[in-house]
Amino acid sequence: MSDKGQAPKSRGKVTIFDVARESGVSYSTVSRVLNGFKYVKESTRQKVLEAAERLGYVANLQARSLAGGRSHIIGVLVPNLDNGYIGEIIRGIDEALRDNGYDLMLYTTHHQEGKESRYVQAIANGLTDGLILIVSLIPTAYLDALHKQRFPYVLIGQNDVEEASSIVDATNEKGAYEATRYLIELGHRRIGHITGLMGKSSAVSRLTGYKAALEAAGMAFDPQLVVKGNFWEQSGYTGTQTLLALPQPPTAIFTSNDLMAFGAYEAIRANGLDIPQDISIVGFDDIPQASLVHPKLTTVHQPLEQMGRAAVHILLEHIEKDSPPRRVTLATRLVIRDSCQPAAST
Amino acid sequence: MSDKGQAPKSRGKVTIFDVARESGVSYSTVSRVLNGFKYVKESTRQKVLEAAERLGYVANLQARSLAGGRSHIIGVLVPNLDNGYIGEIIRGIDEALRDNGYDLMLYTTHHQEGKESRYVQAIANGLTDGLILIVSLIPTAYLDALHKQRFPYVLIGQNDVEEASSIVDATNEKGAYEATRYLIELGHRRIGHITGLMGKSSAVSRLTGYKAALEAAGMAFDPQLVVKGNFWEQSGYTGTQTLLALPQPPTAIFTSNDLMAFGAYEAIRANGLDIPQDISIVGFDDIPQASLVHPKLTTVHQPLEQMGRAAVHILLEHIEKDSPPRRVTLATRLVIRDSCQPAAST
DNA sequence: CCAATTTATGCAAACGCTTGCAATCCACAT
DNA sequence: ATGTGGATTGCAAGCGTTTGCATAAATTGG
CATH class of the missing domain: 3.40.50.2300 (Response regulator)
Known part of the structure; x- marks a missing residue:
C-alpha cells in the first residue's frame, strides 16, 4: 500500500503559482483570470493567459473542486x-x-x-x-x-x-397512438401489443396510446391481444409466440420497443411466417439496429x-x-x- | 460567477474528522484504517470502521487524490x-x-x-x-x-x-486466416476482401491473414479482389459495389469488420442478389448486431x-x-x- | 526491573485551488 | 490639493486527505 515506484506525478506539473510567477502577478489573480472573474484589468488578463498558454498549464480538477469550485x-x-x-x-x-x-x-x-x-x-x-x-x-x-x-x-x-x-x-403516448393508428390505416383489425416493463412510465404511456388509437378508430380493445413484456428481446420472442398461438392471431404487432420487435422477428420466422407479408411489426425507439435488420423496422423514433x-x-x-x-x-x-x-x- | 444559491454542499458532509471524533482517535489513525495500513491495533480498527459505518462516511475523492492518494x-x-x-x-x-x-x-x-x-x-x-x-x-x-x-x-x-x-x-491475422479458409473450404474460388483503415494494425493483420489463407490453399492472389475500406458501413457498401462490378465478381466476400459487412448486405440486395444464395459474407468483430441482421452474420468473434x-x-x-x-x-x-x-x- | 525494540497513534505540513477581506490604485468631482 | 468610491490585486484561510516525523505504549531480552 505504501509502495514507491509509482508514477512520479510531480514531474513537470504546472500550477497556478508557476503561472503567477511567469506573469508577475499573484496566484489569486491568476485564479480569477482563469475563472473569468470580473474585476481584472484587461492587460493583466492577457499577461496571465499568455503565461498559462506558454507553460501549458492545465487546471487540477481535484484541487479546484476541493476548494469549492466546480469540477466540471x-x-x-x-x-x-x-x-x-x-x-x-x-x-x-x-x-x-x-x-x-x-x-x-x-x-x-x-x-x-x-x-x-x-x-x-x-x-x-x-x-x-x-x-x-x-x-x-x-x-x-x-x-x-x-x-x-x-x-x-x-x-x-x-x-x-x-x-x-x-x-x-x-411523447410516448402520442408515439404509440400514431404507430397504432398507422397499422389501423393499413387495414389491420387485430393488432397485438407487447408491453414494456410496466414499472416504467414509458411502458404505461405506450400502452395507453395503443388503447387510445383503437378507441379512436372505434375498435374494441381485446385484452388477449396485449401481452406483458419487459423491454428485452427475449420477451418479444415469447410474447409473439403467445400472440401467434391465439385462435385468432393478430395480423400486426406493435411492440413497446425495438428490442422486443427483434424478438418478434425471430418468433415470426420460427413459425415459418414472413414479415411483412404475413404480419406487420412496428417498434419503438428507433435504435441504430432498427435500420440494420431485415426487413428494416418501421418504428417510432425517439430523439x-x-x-x-x-x-x-x-x-x-x-x-x-x-x-x-x-x-x-x-x-x-x-x-x-x-x-x-x-x-x-x- | 460568485453566485450564492448553489447547492449547499456542506449539508451533511461527513469527514474523516467526524469519524475520528466519533471513534475517539485521531484523524490520521482513521485515515490509516481506511487505507488498510499496517500498524493499527485491531480494536482501534473496529472502532473506526464502526463509527464510519454509523456516520455513513464516504471518502472525498478529490481530497484523497489531491493529497497524493489514489482517486480510484x-x-x-x-x-x-x-x-x-x-x-x-x-x-x-x-x-x-x-x-x-x-x-x-x-x-x-x-x-x-x-x-x-x-x-x-x-x-x-x-x-x-x-x-x-x-x-x-x-x-x-x-x-x-x-x-x-x-x-x-x-x-x-x-x-x-x-x-x-x-x-x-x-489474433487478427489468425482470425482472418480462418475466415478465409472457411470460405475456401466451402468451395469459393474468388473471394473478395474489403480492408479496414490501413492506418490501423488490425486492418493490416487481417489483410495479411486473408492472403496467407489463399496462399496456403495454393490460390493466386488477385489484387482486383481487394478493395480499400475504412471500417465504416458506407465503405462496405461502395466496396461491394466495386467488387460486384468486376468482370468476374467474387462469390464470397470477407470484410475486415462487421459494420462493413452490413454495408455489403445492402449493396448485394441493391443488386438484386441474395445472401448467401449468390454471395457469401464473413465479417469480423462479432458485434451484437451481427446476430440480429438477417441472415445472421458469420463472423470472426473478438472477445x-x-x-x-x-x-x-x-x-x-x-x-x-x-x-x-x-x-x-x-x-x-x-x-x-x-x-x-x-x-x-x- | 531497565534498556532496546517494535507497534500504535498524534501533529503538522503539504496537495493546488477558490474566495472573503483588506489594502492599493486611479480617475474624477470637489 | 484632497477626498471619494469603484476597480484591481494580494494575503491568508480553508477544502478533506495522506504521510513523514515524533512520541507514547507495549513487548522483549538480559
Whole structure:
C-alpha cells in the first residue's frame, strides 16, 4: 500500500503559482483570470493567459473542486450499456457536455439493488457538479436525498416522479397512438401489443396510446391481444409466440420497443411466417439496429441523442444559474420502413 | 460567477474528522484504517470502521487524490461511441473496474485532431489513476508523454506501437486466416476482401491473414479482389459495389469488420442478389448486431468484453504493483451463422 | 526491573485551488 | 490639493486527505 515506484506525478506539473510567477502577478489573480472573474484589468488578463498558454498549464480538477469550485464533471448513471437505446442517449450527453467544457463520468449500476443509491451518495459527495439519471426503475430512495441536498440532477425517460425534478422524455403516448393508428390505416383489425416493463412510465404511456388509437378508430380493445413484456428481446420472442398461438392471431404487432420487435422477428420466422407479408411489426425507439435488420423496422423514433443534449442543457442551467426544475418532452416521430404492409383483405 | 444559491454542499458532509471524533482517535489513525495500513491495533480498527459505518462516511475523492492518494478513477479514451465494437469493450472495462472498486471516466475524442493529446494531458494531470486507450490511429504524440511521466496506461487493439507499452488485442491475422479458409473450404474460388483503415494494425493483420489463407490453399492472389475500406458501413457498401462490378465478381466476400459487412448486405440486395444464395459474407468483430441482421452474420468473434477486462487487470497491476508492460493477445473464433453457403458448383 | 525494540497513534505540513477581506490604485468631482 | 468610491490585486484561510516525523505504549531480552 505504501509502495514507491509509482508514477512520479510531480514531474513537470504546472500550477497556478508557476503561472503567477511567469506573469508577475499573484496566484489569486491568476485564479480569477482563469475563472473569468470580473474585476481584472484587461492587460493583466492577457499577461496571465499568455503565461498559462506558454507553460501549458492545465487546471487540477481535484484541487479546484476541493476548494469549492466546480469540477466540471457530470456524472451519468445508467443501468447498463447493453442496448443501443442508452448508447444513443449517452452520445447526445457526451457531445453537449464536450461543447460546454464538461467531462463525463459514467456509472453503471447493472441493476444491482441498492447500488444506485450508494453511487449517488458517493457522487453527490463531491466529485461531480451534477447528475443525469437514466434509471431503470423508480428511484425515489435517492431522489429524495439529492433533492434535500439541492444537488443538481436531471432524469431521462421517467416522467412519473412526483417531486419537482427536472425531466426529459418523449411523447410516448402520442408515439404509440400514431404507430397504432398507422397499422389501423393499413387495414389491420387485430393488432397485438407487447408491453414494456410496466414499472416504467414509458411502458404505461405506450400502452395507453395503443388503447387510445383503437378507441379512436372505434375498435374494441381485446385484452388477449396485449401481452406483458419487459423491454428485452427475449420477451418479444415469447410474447409473439403467445400472440401467434391465439385462435385468432393478430395480423400486426406493435411492440413497446425495438428490442422486443427483434424478438418478434425471430418468433415470426420460427413459425415459418414472413414479415411483412404475413404480419406487420412496428417498434419503438428507433435504435441504430432498427435500420440494420431485415426487413428494416418501421418504428417510432425517439430523439435519443437530442434528449441527452436537452438533459445536459437543463442540468447546466441548474448548476450555473440555479434555475428551477423543468420538464421537457421531445416529439417522437413514426419512421416508416419495410416491416409493415396493408392487411390482406380477407 | 460568485453566485450564492448553489447547492449547499456542506449539508451533511461527513469527514474523516467526524469519524475520528466519533471513534475517539485521531484523524490520521482513521485515515490509516481506511487505507488498510499496517500498524493499527485491531480494536482501534473496529472502532473506526464502526463509527464510519454509523456516520455513513464516504471518502472525498478529490481530497484523497489531491493529497497524493489514489482517486480510484480510471480514464477510458475512445474515439466515439457510434459502433457496437467500442460499447462491448467498455462493458468489459466497466465490469472489471466495478469489481475492483474503481470508477470510470469516459472521454470521447470524436476524432478531433489534437484533442486526444489535450485530454491525455488533462487526465494524466491528476484526476485518474490510469488510462485505457482505444485509439483510432497511432497515437505516438502523447504516448511518449505518458511514458515519460511513467503514467499507467494500456492500449486496446493497436499492436504496432514500438515502445514498451502494455497492449491488449486479438489474433487478427489468425482470425482472418480462418475466415478465409472457411470460405475456401466451402468451395469459393474468388473471394473478395474489403480492408479496414490501413492506418490501423488490425486492418493490416487481417489483410495479411486473408492472403496467407489463399496462399496456403495454393490460390493466386488477385489484387482486383481487394478493395480499400475504412471500417465504416458506407465503405462496405461502395466496396461491394466495386467488387460486384468486376468482370468476374467474387462469390464470397470477407470484410475486415462487421459494420462493413452490413454495408455489403445492402449493396448485394441493391443488386438484386441474395445472401448467401449468390454471395457469401464473413465479417469480423462479432458485434451484437451481427446476430440480429438477417441472415445472421458469420463472423470472426473478438472477445471484446474480455479484452476490456484484460486491459483493466493489466492496468491495475501497473497502478498497484508497478508491474512491467505486458502484451496480451486473446484468441478470436469463427462463429458460423447463416451468411455463407457452399459455392455454386459452376 | 531497565534498556532496546517494535507497534500504535498524534501533529503538522503539504496537495493546488477558490474566495472573503483588506489594502492599493486611479480617475474624477470637489 | 484632497477626498471619494469603484476597480484591481494580494494575503491568508480553508477544502478533506495522506504521510513523514515524533512520541507514547507495549513487548522483549538480559
